[in-house]
Amino acid sequence: MANSDSGDKEAHRSSKHGGWITLPFMLVTLLGMSITYFGWVMNLIVFLIEEFNIKSIAAVQISNIVNGVVNMLPVVAAILADSFFGNIPVISASAFISLTGISLLTLIASLDYLRPRPCETGSILCQSPSKLQLGILYAALALVITGTAGTRFILASAGANQYKKPKEQGRFFNWYFFTLYGGAITGTTAIVYAQDNASWKLGFGLCVAANLISFIVFVAGKRLYEHDQPLGSPYTSLVRVLVAATMKRKAVISYKDEDYHHRELEKETKTYVAMPSKSFRFLNRAALKTEGDSNNNMWRLCSVQEVEDFKAVLRLVPLWTSVMFLSAPLAVQMSMTVLQAMVMDRKLGPHFKVSAGSMQVIALVSGCVFIILNNWTTYPMYQKLIRKPLTPLQKVGVGHVLTILSMAISAVVEAKRLKTVENSHLMSVLWLVPALVINGIGEAFHFPANIAIFYGEFPESLRNTASSLTSVVMGISFYLSTALIDVIQRTTKWLPNDINHGRVDNVYLVLVIIGVSNFGYFLVCSWFYNYRNLKNDDHEQDPKDVTN
Template sequence: MADTEAQSSGELSRKRGGWITLPFMLVTLLGLSITSFGWVMNLIVFLIEEFNIKNIAAAQISNIINGCVNMLPVVAAILADSFFGNIPVISISCFISLIGIVLLTLITSLDYLRPRPCETGSILCQSPSKLHLGILYAALALVSTGSAGTRFTLASAGANQYEKPKDQGSFFNWFFLALYAGAITGATAIVYTQDNASWKLGFGICAAANLISFIVFIAGKRFYKHDKPLGSPYTSLVRVLVAATVKRKAVISSKEEHYHHSEAKTYAAMPSNSFRFLNRAALKTEEDNPSGDYTNSMWRLCSVQEVEDFKAVLRLLPLWSAVIFLSTPVAVQMSMTVLQAMVMDRGIGPHFKVPAGSLQVIVLVSTCLFLLLNNWTIYPMIQKLIRKPLTPLQKVGIGHVFNIISMAISAVVEAKRLKTVENGHPMSVLWLFPALVTVGIGEAFHFPANIAVFYGEFPESLKNTATSLTSVVIGISFYVSTALIDLIQRTTAWLPDDINHGRVDNVYWVLVIGGFLNLGYFLVCSWVYKYRNLKEDDHEQDQKDVTI
């Protein structure tokens, strides 16, 4: 009887997954991307126009919300990997996002849920009440949590539907195509609707897209291959630290038999010499277990493989920190660009006005374009010139350079814009495009390359989390950018509420200096770092993998 049930369960498992799940995954992702980018891209304008919040304060709130959206995916990854699995986490997150976007739609539909609009020609505006802000922040918290809970878990859940790496690679191609299609749609069509029709209609469309995504994902549930949570992979990392600390006075041995090994021995017999303090975690002592059975001493004894996994994470931390200061200037630039666009001539032709919140779509389009160009032309040309492919860290370094160039362009353009304000002739918003295109070029180099570094160099048990680390870095960078803006506002006169009376160009020059310092720090870190898993003959394959 048991054999029959096991066989039936196995047949059911084999029937699940595969390409039949692709339409459900892609439609879900497309709708959620339209929803997420539709409300977040125009958030600064929404806070200023509908809640009478000051410009710089609105930019800071936007940075905090963006930070949450990018920080929380790692929490969702931990919950999915350790406790619930991907499918339940996605279902719940999609529903939470739906509640949040419906609440935002209600806020724009009911007048008593937001302050009265400013009177025309008056500088006195009603500030939002505590009730107004409470409802607003609740809605933003819900949509942020929902967006974060689906962004990377959808990628993992989709890849889990396929057995072959080639099929998984094809899925990621479709995944990023749907992600960027939704992002561009949200940043253009939805934002344009909010600016030119009504906020209620714009958020209403987002709510409809979210609802369709939720229904489609639930409808495909019977086709999905459900992954089983395997327990937290972080426990072993904590155990290494605890065991090494407990046995900090033990003498490190140079003999293999004195160290504990796991049953699947994939690492060298002896722990490496780097971070030698941690080697004590794998050192067998009499106190670990008096009976000689070391299998029950989990908080006093770890395997050599677990120790080496912990060291691998430590070696990547300097490179990880360099990404934070790479993304921080971009976060500041995105906020300042929206504020600049709001006081520039956004008219293109007699009937079209560029929405300030849509400018970030230039970065998305530029990134997409150069992802393709890099893979098809630029990387092969470089390989012919230097007779070997670029490593992931070399690509990240190129991204650093483009990032610095972008900030310098923004500084020059802003200085020119301030002169046009004095002359009474607003500058065209098209002047902001070159800097945004340059940001996109930089992201096409460093964003996928950073994912390649983390995914390829992290321990096997942490592969799922590795893909979300870049998102965590971006989230941290938004918080750092918020603190930086606050510091500049407190210590200088560069960022008044009316940026026409400020010096945003000086802010950009500070970012240029910071970019040069961070580039130097990154070059030192990358020169010291030695790849664990990247081989010379793997570069071409890695090059294809990082662009998916």
């Protein structure tokens, strides 16, 4: 009778919370936060150069650091949500923090004494920003970065949590990606255009409005959401495996099932294994029963499933590193494209001028279009011709090739642009379009596929933070790009503050070499990688995935 009552309560709770009624609240929140984020970050380099008199390469470095932090912090937000507070409170607090930060940026753009005086026309001497001005700027950036990190990826898991069936969760993710790209395109075009052609005050003010609407709408739907319960840090079990294996490092490994510890609940999961695998055998000792072990001492005795989960994470590390070196060239290209556009002819007709910070919208639109085309035409046609589907790692491999091609085209275009500078002729900014289009197509292949790999292959206890870990990879790549630019600037003369006197084409050639080397490394990693969970999905993918 008690079980019946609890079942009735659960059904009653589920009927009143979650489901498709929450979709408009989630999507409006995501749309507003995306417009806000892309509205300030895509034109940050131009803002630093024009409003704070910061040198171009230094502005690029600051922008890369900002992008790196934005992509690194989501994993912290995910841990806080999973371990302590839950998704909904973290999103609410983060949206408010972002609103505070973007309001402060608007204040900076509105009050002259919060910025250095503009450079005089024709003068090479410009007033540097004071420590106070830089302090307020960095405080504003810290707030909007924190707010963005706590919403963008957490909204994905919070939205998916509103649905019980995997099919419904899949439909939500489709809406999520379309809305994310829609917000990115709006912020990169409309907001950046307002900043460049009207005023920074108006541009940032529009971001404030978008952020405020997001915050109000999300809070208004709070009573409708299915609230997740914090279950403690999912990373604790990973640490316990390493500690337990180290404590029993002298124990002799057994080949009998009964010598290893299992938990009853794990036997019902689809990933249950009776014996630990032979790879990373040192870790098997964590689940080995020895004298003095107690089921209550979780730091000395782990289950076989926990050991295998830890191994699953370790197996993904090589692929993880290959994604970093795939994203680093893209981060450099994103920064260099803005600098190139600033010294090119951006006029399209007599009355319209393209904003330098808006050039990245080409890659966004291209990526959005080809995500649709891939799912509707490319992948089905491939499966019809080859009689088996493209595996996630094969899709990532295609993304690698297209990224290398994009860098090569950028090198050729920049070499041609430098020749036009010698003739005192400005090259049209449209020459940057082909490389950006190919960049977007490559992202349409590798970005969703990488998320599928991390989400599908990570242990179930870590799936809520799998997408945020993908973001961490992107964040590290921005730091790698910053380090690469710094090394090139210190050792060569390719990156002066005026790139018309530099050799950005050589920088792109270096990125091509890095890309080719990384692609070779990725092929080796994909050859040796065995799928853990994805081979059991509806697509019946091969356990051994060779990208060629």
